[in-house]
Amino acid sequence: MSTELFNPLVPGFNPDPSVVRVGEDYYLVTSSFEYLPGLPVYHSTDFESWEQIGNVATRAEQLEIYDVPTPFGVFAPTIRHHDGLFHVIVTVVGGRGCLIFTAADPAGEWSDGTVIEGLQGIDPDLAWDEHGNAYVTYCGSSEANGETRPSILQVQVDVASGTVLEGPRPLWSGTGLKNPEAPHLYQRGGFWYLLIAEGGTERGHAVSIARSTSPEGPFEGSPSNPFLSARSTDRPIQNTGHGDIVELPDGSTGMVLLGMRPVGLMPAFSPLGRETFATRLEWVDGWPVAEPVTPNARQETIEFHDAFTAESFDNGWVAVRRTPSEVASVKNGDLVLVADGEGLDDPHPTFLGRRQTGLTAKVSVETDVSRGTGGLSLRFDEHHHYDLEARSTPQGVRLLARARLAGIQQEWHADLPAGPIILHVTAMPNAGQGSLAEPVEHVTFTAAPVGDESAAVTVAVIDGRYLSAEAVLSFTGRVLGLYCTEGAVTFRGFSSVSTNA
């Protein structure tokens, strides 16, 4: 039976996907930038339904991202399996540099990470030849005719010690489009194939390929490069690039890659940022031909409820530059956040969130602000977030909705009587648009006394276009979470429901 390719394959903020097949099992990892735990690991046995089984970096010391500035942190991993061990190679930009993590079980625990000493670049790939030589192929820069240009480089390494044994040698620079990056090296049918992204991660993003009889080159590009791109098209999935090739359950060749889903009349704004998609490749004369990446969303609702009764955090919760257990505690159904001086505009907010996984999404949580100030936030980074905040006053509960965008701020207010409240945020693309001036997405903040939705107040309805990857100019995506800026806030019964039409 032919494997059905669902798109998005892994919805929400999941850029730079890399995938490996081991027997009947598939494991996929994506970039995580300033969030911890880092490097989510997704698993599938049919390539159709995917479940997050863990994270590579569950301990802060594995990444050391406490001080990395936005938009740095954990960029573009590669996952491979060799000699009975899973390997993830990645760069922590502005941090530990290029690292190799290993694990016997991809659900974890993963190792502390071995630094590849002296490697200057991003997007590392790891491949072994038949003699066991290990190659790290990555995006760096090389000099030609007195000019420094980004290019794909390669070193041979000792994986156990992280020592560079040979190189770097320049391999290829693509067809001349900007930003040749995201290399992956594969052996197939007597050739070594070098897959790369070029054109930049924006609308010009593309995938190109070259081949050689040796992993060290020289590489010859495909005559049909770039062999995949959505540039200058009106396809609903844009920015497609940064691929990784894998054999599908039906024996055909698949490629996972990043893409974006712009919404609105133009459509120009992608609320969820860069997500993981998939397409099929065919081999013609030893070169891949790609099908365009087409939408095929699962007709399902993605639901998540957390009653906060477990002692540990479900592996989809993330915090900013700190682990969830450093910022939050759970006990008997209460999730407590305690402010420690930094707010949402700072690099270390007291914030605990989850990726927004559907273009249509609703999150609700009971909130007790009798001892502090906090609420719900939709976050791209510390400079770009929409918030619904509550605090107690002598008259009751004061509600504040805030749009904070690169130093620009607008606020809306409403009031509720004293007592526990429930906060809701809904995100909904605006389907019935007649003009470009209309909102592309409605982000609605409402609140009600617990148990009395008839007394709900709408605090604000904000156009989501300004909290999109294009407006924010961000590598991340939307993370929807709970926060506290003063005192302590207790949350109960978090629920999130989302759909991708």
Ligand code: 6LW
């Ligand atoms: C990543 C690069 C890219 O390192 O964006 O889309 C960078 N491609 O390959 C960050 O995700």
